[in-house]
Amino acid sequence: LQAAGGKELKAAVHYTVGRLCQKIGEDHRRPFSRQAIAAIAETTFRQCDIFAKDLEAFARHAKRSTVSVDDVKLVARRSTALSIHIQNKSDELTQEHMSLKKKTTAKRKNTETEEESRE
Amino acid sequence: MAEKDVEISFKKDTVSKLLSSFFKEDKTKLSGDATLLMVEMLKVFVQEAAVRSQKQAESEDCDQVDIEHFEKILPQLLLDF
Numbered sequence: 001l002q003a004a005g006g007k008e009l010k011a012a013v014h015y016t017v018g019r020l021c022q023k024i025g026e027d028h029r030r031p032f033s034r035q036a037i038a039a040i041a042e043t044t045f046r047q048c049d050i051f052a053k054d055l056e057a058f059a060r061h062a063k064r065s066t067v068s069v070d071d072v073k074l075v076a077r078r079s080t081a082l083s084i085h086i087q088n089k090s091d092e093l094t095q096e097h098m099s100l101k102k103k104t105t106a107k108r109k110n111t112e113t114e115e116e117s118r119e
Numbered sequence: 120m121a122e123k124d125v126e127i128s129f130k131k132d133t134v135s136k137l138l139s140s141f142f143k144e145d146k147t148k149l150s151g152d153a154t155l156l157m158v159e160m161l162k163v164f165v166q167e168a169a170v171r172s173q174k175q176a177e178s179e180d181c182d183q184v185d186i187e188h189f190e191k192i193l194p195q196l197l198l199d200f
Contacts, residue, residue: 012130013133016130020166030176040169044164047197055149060147067149068150071153072153072156075160082160090156093152
């Protein structure tokens with residue numbers, strides 16, 4: 001019953017892992033062997049299974065069927081550095097939402113004022 | 120002027136499909152923001168794996184990072200995540 005897209009997803013992971021490793025290899029002036037990259041990609045793929053199961057369990061525990069930001073924060077709890085990093089990213093996203101909302105509201109108000117003055 | 124690095128990251132759609140494929144229940148979904156945070160999380164995971172492997176290779180005076188270097192740092196990596 002596993003979708004045929006399984007291979008494509010693995011390939012997509014492998015591709016991005018490869019690019020990340022290439023960059024880090026350049027930064028350190030020490031390339032990664034093909035085998036090493038494949039192993040990192042495989043591990044990342046398997047780690048997603050663990051992440052997904054945890055996320056689902058946390059959401060279910062909170063009686064939700066949609067995994068939320070809070071669930072992700074829980075998954076990141078084991079490492080302080082990681083928790084802080086995820087928290088910062090989450091704050092960034094919240095900021096973006098707020099500034100987008102302000103723009104939309106301002107736009108709407110301007111349009112209304114224009115219509116009033118036309119009458 | 121130095122050219123800005125193009126940021127490499129996982130595609131939001133890929134991460135969404137990937138995580139969803141591992142959910143046990145059909146009704147479980149991922150919010151947009153949760154997906155974006157997981158994109159970040161996976162990037163950090165890969166970077167940690169890669170950088171730790173680099174350090175291991177360095178400590179062994181190797182000029183290439185081989186699978187053995189990754190295998191040595193893998194246990195601690197998994198514990199830290």
